[in-house]
Amino acid sequence: MTEKQALSSSELGTLWMTYQQKTMVQRIFEYFIEQADDKRAKEIMQDFHMKVINYIEDIKNILKNEGAVIPVGFTEQDVNTGVLKLYDNMFDIMFLRLNVEISMGLHTLHLNMAYRKDIVLLYKELTAFTQSVYDECVDYLQEKDVLPRPPAVSMPKTIEFANGTNYMSGxxxxxxxxxxxxxxxxxxxxxxxxxxxxxxxxxxxxxxxxxxxxxxxxxxxxxxxxxxxxxxxxxxxxxxxxxxxxxxxxxxxxxxxxxxxxxxxxxxxxxxxxxxxxxxxxxxxxxxxxxxxxxxxxxxxxxxxxxxxxxxxxxxxxxxxxxxxxxxxxxxx
Structure with missing residues (x-):
């Protein structure tokens, strides 16, 4: 059997970064889920939270198998779910949307830094997962009419080319x-x-x-x-x-x-x-x-x-x- 390649420095570094970010959102959404009033919002966050925990365990197992120490990241000591609401309704899903927007970029970047097949697969799965959650957040927020769309624009009828440097004036x-x-x-x-x-x-x-x-x-x-x-x-x-x-x-x-x-x-x-x-x-x-x-x-x-x-x-x-x-x-x- 072909021996599995050791983790490269890039792969170890990106796994470490992913572990930090995922344990942070795990703790944040423990609080948001406990505080949620809207049933649909709670379901979106619970599904997201459960899958994040699974990916955290996947990263732990990879690091253990390589003999690497597990990072501290963020633990239950970093969250207190029993306090009053810090944000109004809709903040939780708007924050989730922003978080997965950031994650989509990070996972795609980290995918390009991965060489071992299991690490490549991990980041492919994470990219697809965050894209799916992003779609859910956008649909929910648009249904609630709290996500403004970018400004309207007239559709172009002709093709234009810049004439001189005036186009760049400012x-x-x-x-x-x-x-x-x-x-x-x-x-x-x-x-x-x-x-x-x-x-x-x-x-x-x-x-x-x-x-x-x-x-x-x-x-x-x-x-x-x-x-x-x-x-x-x-x-x-x-x-x-x-x-x-x-x-x-x-x-x-x-x-x-x-x-x-x-x-x-x-x-x-x-x-x-x-x-x-x-x-x-x-x-x-x-x-x-x-x-x-x-x-x-x-x-x-x-x-x-x-x-x-x-x-x-x-x-x-x-x-x-x-x-x-x-x-x-x-x-x-």
Whole structure:
């Protein structure tokens, strides 16, 4: 029989990342399921939660068979299901939609880093699973009329090519900026929508954080999300485009935390990483030259904010280190 290949460094690293993310959402949705009022929403979350636990066990078994230590991730100590609601109805499914949106990108990326057949299969299954949950969330939220659709647009009747460099104008004070194209609208809309939900999430975190330094950090994050929404909304309004808005998913007035500061900090860090990736795509596909500058400025702020969060996590002993490569310099001493 052919001996199974050992895990590569890339595969070990991506499994470690997946374990961290899945154990985090496992704990978050233990709380959301317990608090759910809507039967259909509860069923969606319960099915998601059960399958996440199964995938966590799959990763554990792979690591055990390789003789690797199981990461700590997030445990039952990181959640308190018996407290008051921290968010209004609809936040749970809107958060689930955002989480699987992030997961779809991560699993596809990790699939491209996998070589061993069982790891490839794992990420194929995870990709299909998250896509299915995403569809369920979108259908549910549209039925409840809380998920605004991107702005309407007239269908093109002719094909156009840019004539000269005026198409890219955006800085010249004496020339009129062209209207946003649909590719630019798509990336800006997604950024506004994500930051609106992120602002509500981090508002709740700021209300219930235990450590003063963590509370201050979340307040700073709320203002950063608010600034991003304001800046990108202004770009929409300049082109007479209606920005997204929703009546649901707000934080309540609860001041009792359902989650540990460690979990809330990690969740915020994950959203920062997602925001950086989305900004990079938006910058790459924006042809009006004022837009990349705006997006790069936002990315710089998010990167600084994320690094500050990492320092807080390390300072408090919450930053679990990924598996390390051998330090050859140390081994040869």
């Amino acid at each position: 800085f010249n004070l004496f020339s009129e900026k062209r209207a946003l194209n649909t590719v630019e609208v798509a990336h800006l809309y997604n950024a506004i929508e994500t930051n609106i939900l992120g602002m509500q999430m981090i508002t709740g975190f700021a209300q219930v954080a235990n450590e003063p330094e963590v509370k201050k950090y979340f307040i700073k994050g709320k203002e950063l999300a608010k600034k991003t929404v304001t800046d990108y909304t202004q770009l929409f309004l300049q082109s007479d485009i209606q920005p997204p808005s929703t009546w649901g998913a707000n934080a309540t007035d609860s001041k009792v935390s359902p989650f540990s500061d460690k979990l809330m900090m990690y969740c915020t860090s994950m959203l920062c990483s997602f925001g950086l990736g989305s900004n990079a795509l938006g910058t790459a596909f924006s042809l009006r030259n004022d837009l990349p500058l705006k997006m790069v400025g936002t990315a710089k702020d998010v990167l600084t904010y994320g690094r500050d969060g990492g320092k807080i996590m390390a300072k408090n002993g919450w930053l679990e280190e990924p598996p390390q490569m051998q330090d050859r310099n140390d081994l040869t001493k």
